[in-house]
Amino acid sequence: xxLVYSDHYSYERxxxxxxxxxxxxxxxxxxxxxxxxxxxxxxxxxxxxxxDEMLPVMAEFKEIDSCIRTSAREHxxxxxxxxxxxxxxxxxIAPLFDSKESNLKATCVSALRRIFYLCDRDQDGYLxxxxxxxxxxxxxxxxxxxxxxxxxxxxxxxxxxxxxTDNGIRQEGFIMLNKIFAEKGRHxxxxxxxRTFHYTNSLSLxxxxxxxxxxxxxxxxxxxxxAGYRFFVDLFLLHDKDSDGxxxxxxxxALFAPTPGLPPSWLDSSFPSxxxxxxxGHITLQGWLAQWSMTTxxxxxxxxxxxxxxxxxxxxATPRASTTSALKLTKPRKRRKRATVERNVLLAYVLGGPxxxxxxxxxxxxxxxxxxxxxxTIKPRTAVNSVxxxxxxxxxxxxxxxxxxxxxILENAAKLAACDILVYAYDSSDPDSxxxxxxxxxxxxxxxxLPALYVALKADNDKTTQRSEVQPEEYTAAQGMxxxxxxxxxxxxVGELFVQIAEAAMWPAGAYPxxxxxxxxxxxxxxxxxxxxxxxxxxxxxxRRLKY
Ligand SMILES: Nc1nc2c(ncn2[C@@H]2O[C@H](COP(=O)(O)OP(=O)(O)OP(=O)(O)O)[C@@H](O)[C@H]2O)c(=O)[nH]1
Ligand SMILES: [Mg+2]
Numbered sequence: 001x002x003l004v005y006s007d008h009y010s011y012e013r014x015x016x017x018x019x020x021x022x023x024x025x026x027x028x029x030x031x032x033x034x035x036x037x038x039x040x041x042x043x044x045x046x047x048x049x050x051x052d053e054m055l056p057v058m059a060e061f062k063e064i065d066s067c068i069r070t071s072a073r074e075h076x077x078x079x080x081x082x083x084x085x086x087x088x089x090x091x092x093i094a095p096l097f098d099s100k101e102s103n104l105k106a107t108c109v110s111a112l113r114r115i116f117y118l119c120d121r122d123q124d125g126y127l128x129x130x131x132x133x134x135x136x137x138x139x140x141x142x143x144x145x146x147x148x149x150x151x152x153x154x155x156x157x158x159x160x161x162x163x164x165t166d167n168g169i170r171q172e173g174f175i176m177l178n179k180i181f182a183e184k185g186r187h188x189x190x191x192x193x194x195r196t197f198h199y200t201n202s203l204s205l206x207x208x209x210x211x212x213x214x215x216x217x218x219x220x221x222x223x224x225x226x227a228g229y230r231f232f233v234d235l236f237l238l239h240d241k242d243s244d245g246x247x248x249x250x251x252x253x254a255l256f257a258p259t260p261g262l263p264p265s266w267l268d269s270s271f272p273s274x275x276x277x278x279x280x281g282h283i284t285l286q287g288w289l290a291q292w293s294m295t296t297x298x299x300x301x302x303x304x305x306x307x308x309x310x311x312x313x314x315x316x317a318t319p320r321a322s323t324t325s326a327l328k329l330t331k332p333r334k335r336r337k338r339a340t341v342e343r344n345v346l347l348a349y350v351l352g353g354p355x356x357x358x359x360x361x362x363x364x365x366x367x368x369x370x371x372x373x374x375x376x377t378i379k380p381r382t383a384v385n386s387v388x389x390x391x392x393x394x395x396x397x398x399x400x401x402x403x404x405x406x407x408x409i410l411e412n413a414a415k416l417a418a419c420d421i422l423v424y425a426y427d428s429s430d431p432d433s434x435x436x437x438x439x440x441x442x443x444x445x446x447x448x449x450l451p452a453l454y455v456a457l458k459a460d461n462d463k464t465t466q467r468s469e470v471q472p473e474e475y476t477a478a479q480g481m482x483x484x485x486x487x488x489x490x491x492x493x494v495g496e497l498f499v500q501i502a503e504a505a506m507w508p509a510g511a512y513p514x515x516x517x518x519x520x521x522x523x524x525x526x527x528x529x530x531x532x533x534x535x536x537x538x539x540x541x542x543x544r545r546l547k548y
Pocket of ligand 2: 358359375377401
């Protein structure tokens with residue numbers, strides 16, 4: 001609303017009639033108050049008018065966004081008055097500044113704090129001259145002129161003597177600078193800053209910025225791209241202030257300061273328990289990268305949102321560039337025996353009966369010390385770590401123990417589609433352990449479509465005969481698969497197992513049960529083998545036919 005007055009009578013009507021009238025109409029829109037007919041020839045000073053007329057009425061009605069003196073006859077301030085009207089709509093003061101309190105609003109302050117944090121590249125708590133320069137270019141597209149920086153610092157100093165030091169502008173100083181802008185009617189400058197950092201008119205981050213479009217087609221998965229890896233490496237190194245190779249609680253809190261906190265999925269899995277930490281329990285760089293690889297695998301949208309919160313900048317500054325350049329999609333995976341899986345992040349479900357040693361295996365994967373106490377697993381739990389394959393290639397392996405959800409997950413096509421390999425685990429010292437695997441395999445015949453690996457756990461204990469219809473070695477032989485690998489988490493050599501799991505996931509030829517595309521060839525091979533082996537095979541063959 002542009003409310004125009006010109007003389008004492010019409011001025012009085014502003015507060016007595018018009019403003020209350022607008023309120024009674026229930027229209028909550030900004031008002032620009034215009035003192036017209038103030039021809040320069042009129043001998044009242046603007047300061048006087050501002051002081052005597054404008055400030056009192058502005059103090060009374062917070063809807064008044066700004067005031068201006070114009071002269072229609074002399075075309076004085078005419079463009080300006082319409083500019084003010086436009087600005088009142090596009091750059092409203094209300095979300096930024098509380099005129100009653102005479103202070104920036106809390107949401108505005110927290111947005112500015114986040115912006116300060118993102119601009120403080122070296123995280124030393126100060127915007128140094130270079131950082132201010134970069135900020136200026138980013139927001140306003142042009143460098144600061146000679147002396148501008150000095151004047152900025154001077155005006156901060158005037159209101160907040162501690163806001164500037166020799167090291168640069170402190171957070172309070174930066175907030176003060178924006179308060180000065182808002183107070184002096186330069187709130188469009190504050191808006192420009194906020195919008196550069198993707199804030200909406202309600203001071204939340206834009207949805208398209210937090211959740212850019214990123215589809216993961218069937219049979220593909222999302223991984224971090226080299227730029228994404230680099231970002232998370234740099235972020236870790238920047239925040240490991242004491243350079244001890246781990247992020248302690250205060251370092252983590254500082255890192256996550258510009259975000260809503262740790263991702264909910266991390267909290268659910270009592271971060272950092274699902275990944276590598278040092279003796280003090282602090283996540284290491286290796287664990288940090290594994291954790292983000294896992295997050296990206298299960299929920300690319302979470303990684304994208306955090307990349308946005310944490311200030312990831314796409315390598316190319318084109319307008320289309322977005323946080324999605326920190327991610328990449330794998331080639332579609334083909335479930336075929338001879339196909340190589342072109343993924344760097346692999347998911348293994350560890351299946352097996354109660355107390356088989358699955359949780360102990362997950363802990364060993366993270367190099368946690370062995371604990372003899374038994375805590376049955378209820379909720380699914382994961383362990384993620386990097387694994388070095390023969391030849392030096394690195395990959396990230398996620399081991400997931402399904403807990404009580406084992407049956408539900410094995411019935412869920414989407415959950416199985418995400419899985420690269422099944423690890424059938426049993427306790428070789430418990431005669432009743434292998435039967436769980438047989439029961440699973442007969443209940444869920446479709447498990448044959450996934451590559452798998454058999455593992456006999458607790459090899460440090462005496463091996464016992466399984467009270468199942470068939471012994472594990474015979475069973476795997478009948479399946480045309482490698483024998484169960486005997487391991488103990490109490491042995492250092494357990495690390496080999498994780499390499500084997502990752503290898504079998506990546507190159508699954510041989511990890512599929514007999515049948516399907518190669519069945520005929522194998523049968524021929526079996527006939528060619530000696531009578532003893534053939535007899536054994538026949539037994540298992542009959543058993544299988546009865547079973548399925
Ligand atoms: N001696 C020995 N004991 C082990 C080994 N691995 C696990 N255990 C013990 O076996 C018990 C069960 O281990 P868990 O890892 O909890 O078994 P789980 O398969 O996760 O059991 P659920 O979660 O109930 O399905 C615990 O007391 C472990 O300490 C091993 O390699 N050697
Ligand atoms: Mg367990």
